[in-house]
Amino acid sequence: xxxxxxxxxxxxxxxxxxxxxxxxxxxxxxxxxxxxxxxxxxxxxxxxxxxxxxxxxxxxxxxxxxxxxxxxxxxxxxxxxxxxxxxxxxxxxxxxxxxxxxxxxxxxxxxxxxxxxxxxxxxxxxxxxxxxxxxxxxxxxxxxxxxxxxxxxxxxxxxxxxxxxxxxxxxxxxxxxxxxxxxxxxxxxxxxxxxxxxxxxxxxxxxxxxxxxxxxxxxxxxxxxxxxxxxxxxxxxxxxxxxxxxxxxxxx
Numbered sequence: 001x002x003x004x005x006x007x008x009x010x011x012x013x014x015x016x017x018x019x020x021x022x023x024x025x026x027x028x029x030x031x032x033x034x035x036x037x038x039x040x041x042x043x044x045x046x047x048x049x050x051x052x053x054x055x056x057x058x059x060x061x062x063x064x065x066x067x068x069x070x071x072x073x074x075x076x077x078x079x080x081x082x083x084x085x086x087x088x089x090x091x092x093x094x095x096x097x098x099x100x101x102x103x104x105x106x107x108x109x110x111x112x113x114x115x116x117x118x119x120x121x122x123x124x125x126x127x128x129x130x131x132x133x134x135x136x137x138x139x140x141x142x143x144x145x146x147x148x149x150x151x152x153x154x155x156x157x158x159x160x161x162x163x164x165x166x167x168x169x170x171x172x173x174x175x176x177x178x179x180x181x182x183x184x185x186x187x188x189x190x191x192x193x194x195x196x197x198x199x200x201x202x203x204x205x206x207x208x209x210x211x212x213x214x215x216x217x218x219x220x221x222x223x224x225x226x227x228x229x230x231x232x233x234x235x236x237x238x239x240x241x242x243x244x245x246x247x248x249x250x251x252x
Contacts, residue, residue, distance in 0.1 A: 002050035139206030166191030
């Protein structure tokens with residue numbers, strides 16, 4: 001776990017690594033409370049220590065730099081259940097086709113890019129795209145039936161879902177604002193990025209259901225479901241991957 005998170009961080013994925021730490025830490029705390037043992041928390045502490053060690057080559061200079069200039073970044077981001085669900089389930093995840101939903105008329109001019117960076121224009125759909133598909137999502141929701149066994153992951157799913165909604169919350173509890181009041185979390189922005197945690201936990205819940213349903217215990221059925229999900233993810237992601245490298249390589 002520590003190695004995987006360090007690789008995320010070193011590759012530029014600050015939020016994926018941070019969200020993974022939050023998921024593992026919260027789960028370890030709940031596991032310790034349930035079992036009345038410190039071993040899960042101690043294991044998490046070891047993971048954090050190894051993560052800090054493995055990522056120190058980037059983490060230390062970054063911490064020094066950010067501590068000197070502070071977190072003065074302001075942003076504008078639309079939030080809502082409709083955008084959240086589109087990011088999770090819409091099979092059209094291509095940024096150019098979906099961007100019109102969050103910033104109509106945006107064509108990446110220099111003025112618009114600057115306006116976006118200083119919080120005068122909302123971020124694009126790339127900040128919402130977290131496609132998981134209907135099959136894994138339905139499997140994750142099916143885990144609510146056996147809530148006594150899955151309560152820890154269900155709690156995390158709900159929390160990260162509410163975090164991803166930002167200031168928009170269907171319940172009278174703005175977890176996003178509360179989180180930003182805590183030390184080390186005040187510089188967070190882009191609540192939709194917490195869909196990373198939602199998708200991660202949903203995948204774990206879906207896997208639990210897939211492994212426990214009696215009529216799915218045939219390995220061929222399980223393999224068929226996994227293959228179908230993998231094919232769906234590939235087909236949805238392919239248009240974005242085709243436009244990943246849009247500049248011609250420099251001739252050497």
